[in-house]
Amino acid sequence: MTRKAAPTLEDVARAACVSTATISRALNSPDKVASDTRQRIETVIEALGYTPNFGGRVLASNRTNTVGAVIPTMANAMFASGLQVFQQELSTASYNLLVASSGYDAGNELQQIKSLVTQGADGLLLIGSSRPPETTRFLELRKIPYVIAWCYQAQDKRCFAGFDNIKAASRITLEVLQKGHKNIAMIAGRSAQNDRARNRIIGVTECISKFNDAQLLSVNETEYTLDAGGSAFEDIMRQPDKPSAIICGNDVLAAGAIVRANQLGIKVPEQVSVTGFDDIALATVVSPALTTVRVPQLEMGKVAAKALLELISTGMAKSVELPIEIIHRDSLTDAPEAY
Amino acid sequence: MTRKAAPTLEDVARAACVSTATISRALNSPDKVASDTRQRIETVIEALGYTPNFGGRVLASNRTNTVGAVIPTMANAMFASGLQVFQQELSTASYNLLVASSGYDAGNELQQIKSLVTQGADGLLLIGSSRPPETTRFLELRKIPYVIAWCYQAQDKRCFAGFDNIKAASRITLEVLQKGHKNIAMIAGRSAQNDRARNRIIGVTECISKFNDAQLLSVNETEYTLDAGGSAFEDIMRQPDKPSAIICGNDVLAAGAIVRANQLGIKVPEQVSVTGFDDIALATVVSPALTTVRVPQLEMGKVAAKALLELISTGMAKSVELPIEIIHRDSLTDAPEAY
DNA sequence: CTGAAAGCGCTTACAG
DNA sequence: CTGAAAGCGCTTACAG
Numbered sequence: 001m002t003r004k005a006a007p008t009l010e011d012v013a014r015a016a017c018v019s020t021a022t023i024s025r026a027l028n029s030p031d032k033v034a035s036d037t038r039q040r041i042e043t044v045i046e047a048l049g050y051t052p053n054f055g056g057r058v059l060a061s062n063r064t065n066t067v068g069a070v071i072p073t074m075a076n077a078m079f080a081s082g083l084q085v086f087q088q089e090l091s092t093a094s095y096n097l098l099v100a101s102s103g104y105d106a107g108n109e110l111q112q113i114k115s116l117v118t119q120g121a122d123g124l125l126l127i128g129s130s131r132p133p134e135t136t137r138f139l140e141l142r143k144i145p146y147v148i149a150w151c152y153q154a155q156d157k158r159c160f161a162g163f164d165n166i167k168a169a170s171r172i173t174l175e176v177l178q179k180g181h182k183n184i185a186m187i188a189g190r191s192a193q194n195d196r197a198r199n200r201i202i203g204v205t206e207c208i209s210k211f212n213d214a215q216l217l218s219v220n221e222t223e224y225t226l227d228a229g230g231s232a233f234e235d236i237m238r239q240p241d242k243p244s245a246i247i248c249g250n251d252v253l254a255a256g257a258i259v260r261a262n263q264l265g266i267k268v269p270e271q272v273s274v275t276g277f278d279d280i281a282l283a284t285v286v287s288p289a290l291t292t293v294r295v296p297q298l299e300m301g302k303v304a305a306k307a308l309l310e311l312i313s314t315g316m317a318k319s320v321e322l323p324i325e326i327i328h329r330d331s332l333t334d335a336p337e338a339y
Numbered sequence: 340m341t342r343k344a345a346p347t348l349e350d351v352a353r354a355a356c357v358s359t360a361t362i363s364r365a366l367n368s369p370d371k372v373a374s375d376t377r378q379r380i381e382t383v384i385e386a387l388g389y390t391p392n393f394g395g396r397v398l399a400s401n402r403t404n405t406v407g408a409v410i411p412t413m414a415n416a417m418f419a420s421g422l423q424v425f426q427q428e429l430s431t432a433s434y435n436l437l438v439a440s441s442g443y444d445a446g447n448e449l450q451q452i453k454s455l456v457t458q459g460a461d462g463l464l465l466i467g468s469s470r471p472p473e474t475t476r477f478l479e480l481r482k483i484p485y486v487i488a489w490c491y492q493a494q495d496k497r498c499f500a501g502f503d504n505i506k507a508a509s510r511i512t513l514e515v516l517q518k519g520h521k522n523i524a525m526i527a528g529r530s531a532q533n534d535r536a537r538n539r540i541i542g543v544t545e546c547i548s549k550f551n552d553a554q555l556l557s558v559n560e561t562e563y564t565l566d567a568g569g570s571a572f573e574d575i576m577r578q579p580d581k582p583s584a585i586i587c588g589n590d591v592l593a594a595g596a597i598v599r600a601n602q603l604g605i606k607v608p609e610q611v612s613v614t615g616f617d618d619i620a621l622a623t624v625v626s627p628a629l630t631t632v633r634v635p636q637l638e639m640g641k642v643a644a645k646a647l648l649e650l651i652s653t654g655m656a657k658s659v660e661l662p663i664e665i666i667h668r669d670s671l672t673d674a675p676e677a678y
Numbered sequence: 679c680t681g682a683a684a685g686c687g688c689t690t691a692c693a694g
Numbered sequence: 695c696t697g698a699a700a701g702c703g704c705t706t707a708c709a710g
Contacts (some may be wrong), residue, residue, distance in 0.1 A: 008703055019681045024705055034679055049480070054403065055461035055603070056703030057392030059686050066437070067456060074423040077416055084440055091439065096458045099438045100430065101423055110476040112430070119405060120393035141388070164468060226620060232525045255624050262626060285594050287601060289627045295668070347687055363689055395687030398702050479706055661703045679710105686705085694696085 007048045011054075016044040027052065049299035058120060067308060068098040068116030068222065069125040070193075071111055076224065076252065077280040078297060079127070087300030088127060091214040093309055095122075098302070106193050108116065110135045117144060123312045124187055127277065129153055129160070130195040149304045150196055150295075152321040159311055160303035160319040163295065165196050168324045169203025171248075172275050172293045175326055176209055176245045180335035184208060186219045187253045188234040197221075200249050215242050222253070229256025230263075233274075237266060244272060244335045251276040255286045262287070269333040279327055288330035296322040341659045346387040348395075355383040366391065381524040406647055407437040407455030408464035409448055411533075415563065415591065416619040417636060418466070419646060420486070424640030434461075445532050450650035456483060462651045464643055466549025468492055468499070469534040479640060484650040488618035488643045489535055489634075498650055499658040500643035502634065504535050507663045508586075511614050511632045514665055515584045516550050520612065523547060524582035525558045526571040526592045536560075539588050539616065556582050561592070568595025569602075572613075576605060583611060583674045594625045595671065601626070609674040618666055627669035629640055635661040 009020045016023065018037060026033045026041045026284045033041075044050075058064050063076040066069035067090055071079045087097045098116050111136065113124065124146035126140075139146060147159045154328050176184060186204050189197030201219055220236060226320045229252060236246060248254035254276035268288055276283055276292030284292040303320050310317040344460035348359045349437040355362065359377060365372045365380045383389075397403050406429060410418045426436045437455050439465035448465075452474065453464065463478075463485035466666075479487060485497040517525060525543050528536030539559055547555045559575060568591060575585060593615035600607045607613050607627055615622055615631030622629035642659050649656040 009705095010703075020704080021682080021706075022680060025680085028705080032679075035654075037679080049455055053398070053703050055394055055397030055399075055688095056686095057705080059398045059688080060394075060703075061393070062394065062686075062703040062705095064393065064458075074413070074414070074426075075420040077414070077419070080416070080419040081414040083438075087413070087439060093456070094454075096437050096454060097439065098435050100426060100436070115430070115435060116434075118390055118393065121404075141482065158468065195531065216509055234516075252620075258625055259626075281591075282624055284565065285598055285625050298449065349687075359688080360690075360698080364696085367689080371695075376695080392687050395702095398704080399689040401689095401702075475690080560679095566708095585679075648699060680707090681708105681710085683708095684706090687702105689702085692700100694700090 003114070006053070007050045008053065009050075011051050012041070012044050012048060018215040020181035043123050047208045053191065064120035064122055065094060065305035066119070066121055067123045067125065067312075068100065068113075068119070068121035070112045070319075071101050072114065073101050074099070074209035077282070078250070078284055078295070079276045082297040085298045088304045089302050089305035090309070095309065101317055104190065105134065106132050106195055108290045110138065114138065117142060117210045123147075123308045125149060125308060127159070128195045129156070145308065145315075146230065147304050147308045147311060147317070150198070152319065153323055156253045156319070157318050158319075159307055161300050161307050162321070163322050163324050165199035166206070168293050168295070169200040169277070170207040171324065171326060172277065173207035173247060174203045175291070176247060176273065176275060176332065177208070177214055179245070179273070180216045180334060181243075181245040182335065183217055183243045183301050184214065184245050184247060185217045185236045186247045186249070187236070187257060188221050188222050188249040189228060189253070193205045194206050197249055198280040204247050217241055224250055224252050226252055226259065227252035231262030234264065237264070237272070242272070245332070246272055246274050248274060248276055250279050251290060251292055254283045254290055254292065254331070257277045258286045258288065258290075269331050272274050273335075275332050283327075284332075290327075291329045291332035292327050294327045296324065344426060345392070346389045347392065348389075351380070351383050351387060354387065355380050355533055372623045388485070401611045403456075403459035403461055404433060405435045405437055405460055406462045406464065406651070407452075407458070407460035409439050409455065410466050411443045412440050413438070413537070417589070417634070421636040421640035423431045425644045427647070428641050428644035434543045434648065443533055444527070445471050445474065447475065447629045452477065456481060461645045462486075464647060466486060467499070467534045468551060470497070477632045483492075484647065484654075485645050486647045486650060486656070488639050491658065493660075497658075497659070499627070500639050500646050501512065502661050502663050504538035505542040505545070506537040507632050507634070509546040510663065511616065512546035512586060514559060514630070515586060515612065515671065516547070516553055516582070518612070518671060520582075521553045521674065522555065522556055522580065522582045522585040523584050524575045525588070526562050526568060526575070526596060527535050527558055527588040528561050528563050528592070531580050536588055551626065557579055563589055563591050564597035565591055565598065568592035569599030572599045573603065574598035576600075576603070576611070578675070581611070584671070585611055585613050587615055588614060588617050589619045590622045592630060593629050593631065593670070594621045597625045597629075601621050610668050612671040612674075614671050621669070624665070625660055625670075629666075630668045630671035631666050632665045633666045635663065638673055
């Protein structure tokens with residue numbers, strides 16, 4: 001099986017009767033080459049089926065035109081669709097996307113980051129702002145351009161493309177309180193290695209604490225699965241002090257809670273209101289449909305790509321804070337008077 | 340901003356008092372190096388914070404340790420979770436994953452394939468078996484190792500990691516028929532550039548044609564969204580000849596149909612049964628929960644990764660056919676007697 | 679606008 | 695087990 005060697009710049013140069021330098025220019029900065037030469041070169045390239053060798057190009061230019069993304073998980077719809085837009089945006093700039101997942105584990109994240117950087121990623125997309133010093137040190141040391149999505153911190157010099165999770169969580173909490181709910185519970189994501197989950201808890205807590213007659217009965221941290229949401233719901237509804245509303249850390253948890261409620265014969269929202277977070281497809285499919293906070297997933301992907309590209313080429317890019325929105329559907333209603 | 344140049348093999352060699360060749364060996368085939376030399380080298384590498392330069396390595400070895408995946412869309416949960424497993428499996432073999440999406444468009448797919456190959460992908464994961472000759476030619480010409488997921492064709496010499504969509508669609512159809520349904524409709528994906536969608540239609544059609552007293556009233560091709568599923572459902576139920584069961588090309592379509600049915604006050608499954616395909620999270624969240632065919636998403640990701648790695652290193656790998664399974668939930672019930 | 683040539687940082691036969 | 699050296703295929707000042 002003798003695999004005919006792919007044509008090289010050398011081959012093209014010979015066939016087109018120019019130097020390799022000119023061909024390289026014709027490819028990378030066409031305007032520096034006379035148009036007739038350029039035409040001749042293009043013909044030859046076409047005829048030979050030449051494509052630049054990746055390794056040669058990378059070694060000489062020290063750039064890969066590749067960007068890496070490390071996300072918590074691809075299995076959750078909330079990251080996947082943003083990633084899609086991110087990739088499309090990169091694609092228009094002739095950049096490719098390397099993807100890895102951390103499984104919400106900081107050690108794993110560092111490992112994946114190192115792997116992507118070793119594979120030559122020119123820049124990185126990361127989710128969330130807080131990570132162990134070891135990771136931060138690595139990023140700094142290697143001067144890796146990176147943008148952080150899914151959160152926003154005004155005072156921070158790093159580049160964000162996201163929204164303020166504390167504010168967003170406060171917003172949905174306010175909706176709940178305005179419906180007259182006094183006894184509230186929260187089903188949250190695991191906050192230990194997840195600043196978004198943590199900040200959503202903070203947002204809920206802070207908002208409730210401003211209302212004298214309202215109280216946060218409990219915060220149940222759990223993994224982001226339907227089952228876990230269901231179990232947490234069941235636990236909460238077994239307590240003597242039942243809430244009239246449950247605020248969930250994301251839509252998966254909320255959908256899990258509602259599905260379980262339906263199975264247990266507990267009426268949502270008549271007996272308990274439930275709210276979500278993220279606004280993924282699930283939110284419209286559960287019954288009752290989720291009142292939730294819509295997170296600008298697609299917009300984040302797009303903005304993050306632009307920022308990262310700019311960061312790579314110019315060395316700096318501005319953070320952008322995207323707006324969230326409360327989506328009113330059927331899972332949140334007025335607190336029962338008698339309560 | 341003088342960015343201190345990263346240490347090279349050269350630097351390590353000098354510091355460890357050995358040749359660059361030895362270091363390269365210590366890195367790539369440690370057993371070829373005396374253990375004390377290796378130790379010394381490791382210390383120096385650690386001290387200098389050396390990591391191999393990607394471009395140099397790629398140019399010299401002609402391998403990137405990167406594979407690419409071109410999937411129809413990341414936004415749909417069915418591909419995303421398989422991709423996650425695929426990446427994890429690659430990761431254990433020190434391979435990285437480049438991802439791109441085609442949006443179910445063949446032209447787009449070719450463009451993305453070219454882009455990934457240009458970026459040095461050692462191999463490719465592709466979804467589905469049928470593509471334009473132009474694409475096939477490119478793949479052949481460049482001798483790109485690739486594996487095809489989400490389908491399986493016994494007679495084919497290409498490498499598959501998937502299941503037989505025709506058989507799978509027949510299986511679920513048989514379930515429907517065995518419940519006594521005679522008048523059936525199908526809501527399918529767009530089959531033009533999508534062999535899975537096409538084969539599922541074939542499977543349904545073939546199976547029904549074997550039953551003399553049953554008929555396929557209509558096949559409604561539409562895009563894979565909740566709304567499209569809902570609209571198709573509405574159209575179907577507006578016809579004078581209503582089906583007693585609707586077989587859907589995937590869970591998104593089925594969930595969309597059921598949500599719409601609920602809104603219209605049409606009872607599922609009492610008035611119409613509805614079945615899905617894929618078994619994604621949505622299937623358990625809609626109410627009634629979907630009777631559907633479970634596709635081995637995660638297993639496919641894993642098997643595909645193994646096959647691709649083997650294909651890259653040895654030049655060949657066997658196709659594997661994975662089993663599907665019918666998941667019985669609540670959206671399919673007996674046909675009304677009176678019908 | 680074009681060419682000659684150095685150099686990017688590795689890997690890998692080939693010798694020893 | 696180790697080293698000297700060629701070579702991978704580009705890009706990019708530097709001259710002209």
